[in-house]
Amino acid sequence: MYQPSPRPKSSRDNAIKQLAILLLLALPGCASYQFGAASMFQPGIRTVHVPIVKNETFRHDLGVRLSEAIVKEIDRRTPYKVTGNPNADSVLTVTVTHETKRVLSETNDDDPRALDAIITATAKWTSRSGEQLMLNNISADEDFMMSFGQNSRFVPEGGQSVATATQESIEKLAARIVSQMEMRW
Numbered sequence: 230m231y232q233p234s235p236r237p238k239s240s241r242d243n244a245i246k247q248l249a250i251l252l253l254l255a256l257p258g259c260a261s262y263q264f265g266a267a268s269m270f271q272p273g274i275r276t277v278h279v280p281i282v283k284n285e286t287f288r289h290d291l292g293v294r295l296s297e298a299i300v301k302e303i304d305r306r307t308p309y310k311v312t313g314n315p316n317a318d319s320v321l322t323v324t325v326t327h328e329t330k331r332v333l334s335e336t337n338d339d340d341p342r343a344l345d346a347i348i349t350a351t352a353k354w355t356s357r358s359g360e361q362l363m364l365n366n367i368s369a370d371e372d373f374m375m376s377f378g379q380n381s382r383f384v385p386e387g388g389q390s391v392a393t394a395t396q397e398s399i400e401k402l403a404a405r406i407v408s409q410m411e412m413r414w
Contacts (some may be wrong), residue, residue: 269411269412270307270308270309270410270411270412271319271356271362271410271412273318274309274318274319274356274362275308275309275310275318276309276310276311276312276314276317276318276319277303277309277310277311277312277317277318277319277320277321277354278311278312278313278314278315278316278317278319278320278321279296279299279300279303279311279320279321279323280296280315280320280322281293281296282295282296282299282323282324282325282350283322283323283324283325284324284325285324285325285326285327286325286326286327286328287328288328288395291325291328291348291395291399292325294396294399295323295325295348295350295399295402295403296323298399298400298402298403299321299323299403299406299407301403302403302404302406302407303321303407303410306407307407307410309410316357317357318356318357319354319355319356319357319362320354320355320357321352321353321354321363321406321410322352322353322354322355323350323351323352323353323406324350324351324352324374325348325349325350326349326350326351326376327347327348327349328346328347328348328349328395329347330344330345330346330347330391331344331345331347331380332344333345333382341385342384342385342386343382343383343384344382344383344384344385344391344394345380345381345382345383345394346380346381346383346391346394346395346397346398347378347379347380347398348378348379348380348395348398348399348402349376349377349378349379350376350377350378350402350406351374351375351376351377352374352375352377352406352409353373353374353375354409354410361373362410363375363409363410375409377402377405377406378402379398379399379401379402379405380398381394381395381397381398381401382394
């Protein structure tokens with residue numbers, strides 16, 4: 230039975246393969262692609278100014294407590310440096326708009342048994358040039374502010390207090406706000 234002998238590889242075929250491999254290695258891929266955690270954050274932004282959170286509620290300390298929680302969260306989870314300079318690369322403006330408690334269940338004597346401590350806020354993150362950095366693909370309006378709400382459950386009969394539930398809501402709210410500082414995919 231006749232079997233054709235394999236065709237010898239020419240130096241031209243080898244040169245074409247080597248050139249193709251070199252081209253594939255030399256291509257940069259997407260020009261703005263970044264590796265690692267840096268790809269999750271805005272390029273060109275290194276500093277963030279976080280003014281004291283404006284508080285529209287009757288609880289006088291909520292703005293300061295939320296400001297502290299946001300600064301800690303930015304330092305912990307992002308590559309940004311928080312600065313007191315209003316001329317930073319960006320400014321994160323937050324306003325506490327509402328604070329309340331909601332009764333979830335009561336005893337037979339109408340005493341609250343389980344409650345939620347609820348805090349709502351709005352946030353706006355802009356670059357030095359005025360560009361909106363915190364967008365949810367909804368609006369490019371200059372005055373657009375994202376709304377956030379957070380609740381924490383507490384049971385007074387179990388020894389839990391509204392103070393600890395409020396602090397938990399503040400910390401969770403800060404984490405949600407900082408999460409929105411990540412870039413969209």
